[in-house]
Amino acid sequence: MLTITTFDWVPEMARGYVRDLRVRWACEEAGLDYRVDTVPSVSRTPGHLARQPFHQVPMLRDGDLSLFETGAILLHLAEKSDALMPESTRAEVTQWVISALNTVELWALPWLVARFFEKDEAAATKASVLMNERLRQMNAVLEGRDWLVADRFTAADIIMADVLRPVHDLGALADFPAAAAYVTRATARPAFGKAHADQLAHFEAAAPPASLAAS
C-alpha cells in the first residue's frame, strides 16, 4: 500500500493545485492502491522536516522508502506500471518530466508568483517574456503530437500538463492553442477528474487550523 502525504489544510485559492494531485493522478492512471495522510500546513513540524528538508508536500511512502519531489515520486511509480511508462521509454519519459520541471516550470513559476500571489503586474509582465518563449516552444512541440512520449499518455504528460494548467487557468495560454488543447485533453481524463475531485474534497472536509480559525 502506498501512502501519499499532503497538507492537512490549505487556503481556498490553493485547492486543486497542491502537488499531491500529480501523485494521486498517477496512482489513478495506474490503478495503484493508495491512502492519503497529512502533515500540518501552518505549524510545520520536525517530523515533516525530517522527511522533507524543504518542508513541502507531497511525500510518498512505499514500504520502507520515503520519497519527496513530485517528479521523483512519479518516476518511481512509473517503474511499477506500463500505464505510466511503457517499456524502454524510461529515458524519454525522464527527459520530459525534467523539461516540465526545469525548463517550463522554472520560468512559469516566477510569473505565477508575481501575477497570482504578489499581484505585481510589472513583475509579471517582465517574467512573462521568458515564460512565453518556453510556452511558444512547447506549443510547437504539441502542434505535432497529442502526447509527449511514444504516441500515448505517460507520466511525462501528468507533469507537463499540470505545470501548464495554472498558466492555462489564468488565461496565459490564449496565444498557444496547441498547449491549451493539450491541457484540456489531459485534464479530461477520468483519472485527473478523480484526483482533482478527491483533493478538493480532502481540503473541503478539513477544519482550518485553530490559529487561523480564531483570527
Add this chain to the structure above:
Amino acid sequence: MLTITTFDWVPEMARGYVRDLRVRWACEEAGLDYRVDTVPSVSRTPGHLARQPFHQVPMLRDGDLSLFETGAILLHLAEKSDALMPESTRAEVTQWVISALNTVELWALPWLVARFFEKDEAAATKASVLMNERLRQMNAVLEGRDWLVADRFTAADIIMADVLRPVHDLGALADFPAAAAYVTRATARPAFGKAHADQLAHFEAAAPPASLAAS
C-alpha cells in the same frame, strides 16, 4: 561511444558554466568514453531544434537514443555505472537530482539572471529572499552529511553542486558554510577538474562566429 553535443562557441563569461560540463563530469566519474560535437550557438539551426525543442544544450547521443535535459542525461548515464548510482538508490538519486533542478535552481536562476545578466540589484535582492530560504534548507541538509545519497558521491551531487556553484562563485553562499564547503568538496574531485578544464579548452579553441567577429 557516447556523444555530448554542446555549443560551438559561447562568450567568455559563460565558459566554465555551460551545462555540458555536468555531462562531461558524469562521464569522467564513471570512466565512460565520449566524444564532443557542437551545434552553432548564434545561428541556431533546424537540425538542433529537431533534437532539442528549446534550442538548448547539452544533448547526448547513445546509439539510437538522442536525449536532452541535463538531469535526464545524468540519470540515463547513472544506469550504466555504480560510480554514479549505487544499486537500489535510483529513487533517492532521482529525488535529489530533481530537488536540485526544481526546488533549488528554480529559485536560484531568477536571482542569477537579475544579478549577473541584468545587473538589476533591486530585482536580485527580491529574488534572493526565496533563493536564500532554499539555500538555508540545503545548508541544514549538508551540515549532516558530505554527500546526498548513501554516504557517498553520486550523480545527485553532480547536479546539486553544479546548481550551487555559480551562486558560490558570486559570493552568495557566504552565510551558508556547509553548502559552500560542499561545492568546494565536489569541485575538488579530479573528474570535475578534467571536465571543467576540457570545457574551457573547447571554448578557447573555438573561433567566434563570423557575425560577431566582424562587428
